[in-house]
Amino acid sequence: MHTHDSTFVGLGAAVRGGREVTVKVGTSLTAWVLRQQAQHPGARGELSILLTHVALAARMIAHRVSQAPLTGLVGMAGDTNVQGEEQAKLDVVADQVFLDAMMASDLVSTLVSEEREEPAHVSEHWGRGHYTVFYDPLDGSSNIDVNVTVGTIFGIYRHRPNDRGRLTDLLRPGREQVAAGYVMYGASTILVLATEDSGVQGFTLLPEVGEFFLTHPDMRMPEVGKSYSVNESRQPSWPDATRALVSAFREEDVGGVRRTARYVGSLIADFHRTLLKGGIFMYPGEVGKPEGKLRLMYEAAPLAFLAEAAGGAAHDGTTRILDRVATKLHERTALYIGSRVDVEEAHRRLNG
Numbered sequence: 146m147h148t149h150d151s152t153f154v155g156l157g158a159a160v161r162g163g164r165e166v167t168v169k170v171g172t173s174l175t176a177w178v179l180r181q182q183a184q185h186p187g188a189r190g191e192l193s194i195l196l197t198h199v200a201l202a203a204r205m206i207a208h209r210v211s212q213a214p215l216t217g218l219v220g221m222a223g224d225t226n227v228q229g230e231e232q233a234k235l236d237v238v239a240d241q242v243f244l245d246a247m248m249a250s251d252l253v254s255t256l257v258s259e260e261r262e263e264p265a266h267v268s269e270h271w272g273r274g275h276y277t278v279f280y281d282p283l284d285g286s287s288n289i290d291v292n293v294t295v296g297t298i299f300g301i302y303r304h305r306p307n308d309r310g311r312l313t314d315l316l317r318p319g320r321e322q323v324a325a326g327y328v329m330y331g332a333s334t335i336l337v338l339a340t341e342d343s344g345v346q347g348f349t350l351l352p353e354v355g356e357f358f359l360t361h362p363d364m365r366m367p368e369v370g371k372s373y374s375v376n377e378s379r380q381p382s383w384p385d386a387t388r389a390l391v392s393a394f395r396e397e398d399v400g401g402v403r404r405t406a407r408y409v410g411s412l413i414a415d416f417h418r419t420l421l422k423g424g425i426f427m428y429p430g431e432v433g434k435p436e437g438k439l440r441l442m443y444e445a446a447p448l449a450f451l452a453e454a455a456g457g458a459a460h461d462g463t464t465r466i467l468d469r470v471a472t473k474l475h476e477r478t479a480l481y482i483g484s485r486v487d488v489e490e491a492h493r494r495l496n497g
């Protein structure tokens with residue numbers, strides 16, 4: 146007989162007042178994906194399979210992240226990636242795990258990773274796999290060594306009939322993603338996912354069972370937020386309009402709301418908070434570097450897809466992120482993303 150009082154959502158049973166009680170088993174990610182598929186008569190189930198492989202990669206990466214200090218997977222790998230940035234050991238591992246999981250689905254022809262200069266063409270025969278996947282295997286990896294949340298970001302595109310894997314076939318506007326999401330390796334591992342018409346759903350991993358359960362159904366971003374998120378140490382490099390904008394968020398009641406500052410420095414942690422609580426995340430362009438830091442295809446575009454699906458918005462200072470067409474795989478972009486009112490206000494002030 147148990148003596149303590151606790152309730153586990155997602156498990157079949159719980160203990161309350163020393164007695165076992167039955168709890169409804171939560172919706173697993175697998176069941177959710179299959180239900181979505183059932184709502185599309187004629188669907189071949191390919192995207193469902195692909196998404197279960199994304200969840201597989203997420204579980205495998207979560208496992209490695211959680212044990213990194215025990216298994217020697219902290220610190221640098223000794224190489225630089227295509228951005229000229231030092232790769233952490235876990236960057237390399239996560240990249241390979243994600244790539245392997247996508248290959249195992251047998252549905253992806255091309256993978257573009259932050260960690261690889263060139264696209265990885267998975268299928269020998271173009272057209273065998275029907276999807277292209279852009280991903281950042283472990284964003285914010287400089288935070289791993291201090292046990293701060295990191296994440297995997299992905300955006301999925303279905304091939305068009307005449308696509309052949311040329312650069313112009315790969316560089317499509319983010320609005321054409323059929324699914325996008327991220328996996329957050331934090332206190333819990335959470336997979337947040339949007340498909341074309343499903344809204345935004347959040348699933349939390351129960352590691353002992355190896356399954357994600359729907360814990361955040363139909364996520365909606367608050368219309369206006371109480372925080373702004375930006376690395377203010379970059380201020381000396383900002384154009385005047387950007388400085389004025391950030392000052393306004395700091396010192397005025399923009400949209401009738403007083404804000405506080407929140408900045409983790411790990412995009413998924415900052416975005417996840419913005420999605421749940423509202424607010425705005427900014428990584429502005431700088432004088433001499435108008436393109437900012439973040440990457441369009443595997444950071445900004447998937448998060449913009451999620452933000453819009455949750456009722457929020459995202460632009461680069463002038464243009465809607467989901468309308469941007471990159472000219473190169475690893476293109477960077479300035480990013481303003483979050484609550485609709487906050488992001489529209491940023492647009493108005495930057496272009497006023």
Ligand code: AHM
Pocket residue numbers: 230259281283284285286287376410411412413438
């Ligand atoms: P990374 O892809 O090399 O990990 O860099 C992206 C990270 C984001 O997670 C975060 O939002 C940003 O860099 C923070 O940059 P900064 O340290 O300039 O504030």
Ligand code: MG
Pocket residue numbers: 259281283284285444
């Ligand atoms: Mg990154």
